[in-house]
Amino acid sequence: MxxxxxxxxxxxxxxxxxxxxxxxxxxxxxxxxxxxxxxxxxxxxxxxxxxxxxxxxxxxxxxxxxxxxxxxxxxxxxxxDKSGLWLLLPAILIALALFLVLYGALATAGMLFFLGIVLILASAVSVVLIALLMAQPGTHGQNRFGPDPFQPKIPFSFKPWE
Structure with a gap:
């Protein structure tokens, strides 16, 4: 357990x-x-x-x-069993969103401004999805990033008489 x-x-x-x-x-x-x-x-x-x-x-x-x-x-x-780079997704989305909002507002390009607002919402959704992902149980046993944190560490014992 x-x-x-x-x-x-x-x-x-x-x-x-x-x-x-x-x-x-x-x-x-x-x-x-x-x-x-x-x-x-x-x-x-x-x-x-x-x-x-x-x-x-x-x-x-x-x-x-x-x-x-x-x-x-x-x-x-x-x-x-996921790359830590997934944690950058909200930051990338918000950076792109802020660029589009600012550029759209300064250049009076309504479509870019609107797209920036949509990306801000997408970044908020990505934070929620990552939080939900973090609440999931980890992979059982060894994965590509190492042993299971709950896997019992069995010391090596050599008992040829048993």
């Missing part, structure tokens, strides 16, 4: 694998870190109220949450 990680174990794992992307992350590791990142973001937002020191602490803290968030997201996609 797949038990998953506790909240504290998930946070420890994400910080232990700070720069690790060539692995897999189970659902509990990912979603507990999403919860942690949300709470950390709220706390860091309050720190930004303080001049200079609060801004520095908020910026450094955001970086210390953002990097493991990106890496655990990539590892979660790997657990689903």
């Amino acid at each position: 797949n038990e998953g990680l506790s909240f504290s174990d998930a946070i420890k794992t994400c910080y232990h694998k700070f720069f690790t992307i060539n692995a897999r992350a189970c659902r509990s590791e990912y979603w507990y870190f999403v919860l942690f990142a949300f709470i950390a973001h709220l706390v860091l937002s309050f720190c930004a109220v303080l001049p200079v020191i609060g801004e520095l602490a908020g910026g450094a803290g955001s970086l210390l949450v953002f990097i493991p968030f990106v890496t655990v997201s990539i590892r979660r996609m790997h657990d689903l």
Whole structure:
């Protein structure tokens, strides 16, 4: 039975694998870190109220949450046997949408402006679809990104007399 990680174990794992992307992350590791990142973001937002020191602490803290968030997201996609590059889809759509909206507005090209608005909606839909994908169970057993996070690690034992 797949038990998953506790909240504290998930946070420890994400910080232990700070720069690790060539692995897999189970659902509990990912979603507990999403919860942690949300709470950390709220706390860091309050720190930004303080001049200079609060801004520095908020910026450094955001970086210390953002990097493991990106890496655990990539590892979660790997657990689903998908490339982490799929996480770029909403960013690409929104960048293209903003370009089309701005260009369409400045050049008075209504069709480009409308297409940009449609792409903004498409990027929102892509975020929802990725979130739904991240909620799916990972692939069982070994996949192209590594062993199953729940696969028991059996130590090698050589017992010729049994």
